[in-house]
Amino acid sequence: MxxxxxxxxxxxxxxxxxxxxxxxxxxxxxxxxxxxxxxxxxxxxxxxxxxxxxxxxxxxxxxxxxxxxxxxxxxxxxxxxxxxxxxxxxxxxxxxxxxxxxxxxxxxxxxxxxxxxxxxxxxxxxxxxxxxxxxxxxxxxxxxxxxxxxxxxxxxxxxxxxxxxxxxxxxxxxxxxxxxxxxxxxxxxxxxxxxxxxxxxxxxxxxDPILTIGKNGVTNAFGGDIYYYSNRGQRMNYLAVKALKARVLLYAGDKTGASAAANEVITFTKSNAFFPWTTFLEATNTANPDRIFSSENLFALSDYTLYTKQKELFDSSLADDKIYSPLLTRLNAVFESNDNDYRSLPSWKIPIVGGKIQKTFFKYEDVPEKKMAFRFQIPMFKISEMYLIAAETAVAPNGIAFLNTLRFNRGLPNLGATVNITTEITKEYKKEFIGEGQLFFYYKRINSxxxxxxxxxxxxxxxxxxxxxxxxxxxxxxxx
CATH class of the missing domain: 1.25.40.390 (Serine Threonine Protein Phosphatase 5, Tetratricopeptide repeat)
Structure with a gap:
């Protein structure tokens, strides 16, 4: 350097x-x-x-x-x-x-x-x-x-x-x-x-305490300032690093290694209550919607200027030459015109003010209740990605089961056994990581x-x- x-x-x-x-x-x-x-x-x-x-x-x-x-x-x-x-x-x-x-x-x-x-x-x-x-x-x-x-x-x-x-x-x-x-x-x-x-x-x-107390627990096992070594979901904890390893191995073409790493995270999250799937009611809550599915995040980065960036990029008052917003036809294609998808309804809405006729992005919009634990958080590693990696690296036709688990927890019906799994995985990457920066790297990895x-x-x-x-x-x- x-x-x-x-x-x-x-x-x-x-x-x-x-x-x-x-x-x-x-x-x-x-x-x-x-x-x-x-x-x-x-x-x-x-x-x-x-x-x-x-x-x-x-x-x-x-x-x-x-x-x-x-x-x-x-x-x-x-x-x-x-x-x-x-x-x-x-x-x-x-x-x-x-x-x-x-x-x-x-x-x-x-x-x-x-x-x-x-x-x-x-x-x-x-x-x-x-x-x-x-x-x-x-x-x-x-x-x-x-x-x-x-x-x-x-x-x-x-x-x-x-x-x-x-x-x-x-x-x-x-x-x-x-x-x-x-x-x-x-x-x-x-x-x-x-x-x-x-x-x-x-x-x-x-x-790592995350393995015994979860991502939001408080531990005094280290003595001294207990809070600095707690709340492990806001740090690069063991599970986040394991998830990163799965992501890296898949990018490198090592499907066996990526499968093992992703399944280790999946097995852990299924064996305890630390990382439950975010429910429809939590994601679409009228007062305080959890649009980032915070319970599923293995590591979320704290950013106390997040809502300023939301307004700078996505606010409906922005001029058309500045707002970051998709064409409605493109957005409908991503979600297959299905507003029942948990990822669509809370994060994409036609705004009441601003004169926009297209849906704009609300994923990082602040909520009224200032004590909500998910405020100021940007998802970095999520259990949903581990299911996508497991689906991609599984021996056919076992990958469909991992995809269906993710889809079920997004309000979508099961896929049939004869679908093209690569096509369906691509669809889920388009829906799952909007505003999180993973789609371009997915396209590049598969050399689309x-x-x-x-x-x-x-x-x-x-x-x-x-x-x-x-x-x-x-x-x-x-x-x-």
């Missing part, structure tokens, strides 16, 4: 503390003062650790671009015709100013966060003993998984079509804190490093030759590596 990123990380760490060190700056290096002050207390360690989650919610990462914005535009989720401000993104014109800046910012923010993660891992070893070994394992396990997740999503976005070109150049991998560029590795070598990080993370998270054209009432776009592979920013290429 380029040298200036070290300065970015330094400023990032400064923002996480309230320590005033201006009196000492003339005699001691600034970064050493900050590090000593920060890592000498458990609270300081927690501040830096929590800061990584705040960074994940950055607009350039999962707070916006990698969930509801850029990657959803690439998946043709919205109608963005030639007058729309994001038209050049929806047409994959990566050399144009808007997409070029967008994807450059995603890259830089991702690798800055990776750099910060590596600095945390280095420092917690250097200041060993400030937190207990049990706490250290938990914190390190989460951070290593964050590092793996970011590398994986950069590989999915900027790397080759893995199904056809796994040995083509991928991305650099940073598993240590360095301030110089690592070489760009073949995609399959990056995948090996991602999986190694996930396995290490799972070892460190073997005693065409995808529906979001700016036309019918017809498809031809997809090749020119559309699927986002070019690395100049700032990276020029320093290789």
């Amino acid at each position: 380029k040298k200036y990123l070290y300065k970015i990380t330094f400023l990032f760490l400064v923002s996480l503390t309230t320590i005033s060190c201006s009196d000492f700056l003339d005699v001691v290096p600034q970064d050493q003062i900050l590090e000593d002050q920060t890592y000498n207390t458990e609270k300081g360690v927690q501040n830096v650790h929590n800061g990584l989650y705040l960074q994940l919610a950055n607009n350039n990462l999962y707070g916006k671009q990698l969930t509801m914005d850029a990657v959803e535009i690439l998946a043709q989720q919205y109608n963005m015709n030639s007058s729309h401000t994001k038209y050049t993104v929806t047409t994959y014109a990566y050399a144009e100013a808007t997409p070029k800046a967008t994807f450059s910012n995603i890259w830089e923010t991702a690798f800055t966060t990776i750099l910060s993660a590596n600095k945390f891992l280095e420092s917690i070893e250097e200041y060993k003993g400030v937190v207990s070994q049990e706490k250290e394992d938990l914190l390190k396990g989460e951070v290593i998984a964050i590092r793996a997740m970011l590398h994986f999503d950069m590989l999915r976005l900027y790397g080759p079509i893995y199904k056809t070109s796994p040995t083509n150049p991928g991305i650099p991998y940073y598993d240590q804190f360095v301030t110089t560029n690592n070489p760009i590795l073949p995609a399959n070598e990056v995948m090996v490093k991602i999986l190694a990080d996930l396995d290490l993370s799972l070892q460190l998270l073997a005693n 030759a065409t995808i529906p054209n979001g700016t036309a009432a019918s017809g498809n776009l031809t997809m090749t590596a020119l559309q699927y592979v986002v070019p690395m920013p100049d700032s990276e290429i020029n320093f290789q």
Whole structure:
């Protein structure tokens, strides 16, 4: 990573503390003062650790671009015709100013966060003993998984079509804190490093409280600040990492491994009451609808600016050249004109105000009751995805049973034994992950030759590596 990123990380760490060190700056290096002050207390360690989650919610990462914005535009989720401000993104014109800046910012923010993660891992070893070994394992396990997740999503976005070109150049991998560029590795070598990080993370998270108290439970098993090590559904916990491993293995073409990982999560969630399916009444509750199906989320990222982003992207008062909204014919096709689907009714409505005649997106709209546990949350890993992975990797015809379980819990009838399972899985990806950033990566993983054209009432776009592979920013290429 380029040298200036070290300065970015330094400023990032400064923002996480309230320590005033201006009196000492003339005699001691600034970064050493900050590090000593920060890592000498458990609270300081927690501040830096929590800061990584705040960074994940950055607009350039999962707070916006990698969930509801850029990657959803690439998946043709919205109608963005030639007058729309994001038209050049929806047409994959990566050399144009808007997409070029967008994807450059995603890259830089991702690798800055990776750099910060590596600095945390280095420092917690250097200041060993400030937190207990049990706490250290938990914190390190989460951070290593964050590092793996970011590398994986950069590989999915900027790397080759893995199904056809796994040995083509991928991305650099940073598993240590360095301030110089690592070489760009073949995609399959990056995948090996991602999986190694996930396995290490799972070892460190073997005693994750989520396995005994669930994602919302409170534990005093670690002593001290019990709340920081509780509420595991808002952290990269053991089950979320296992789900990420299933996602990675499937992307790599290892269906056996992906099936095993997904089924481990499914078996766990079926054996206890920690992750019940969200009911129709909960999803469509008139007063406080749970549109993100929060009970099913293995890990949801907290974003306290979420509702500002909802208004910036989806609010009915926005002009047609700014709102992120699909054509009604396209939306009806996704849900097969079935409003009984739990995912349709609460999240897609013709708004009362704003003069819009099409349905607009309400998934991340705030609710009146400010104490609802699911407020400010963006789904990152869900049990529904594990059922889709299990369906795709099962020996025929067993996959239909996994699909039917998901469909039953979305208010849909069972599929017959003779359906084309790939077609049905694709339909579910279109419905299940709107505003969550997974559809484009699904299309790229299966190397779909065409995808529906979001700016036309019918017809498809031809997809090749020119559309699927986002070019690395100049700032990276020029320093290789």
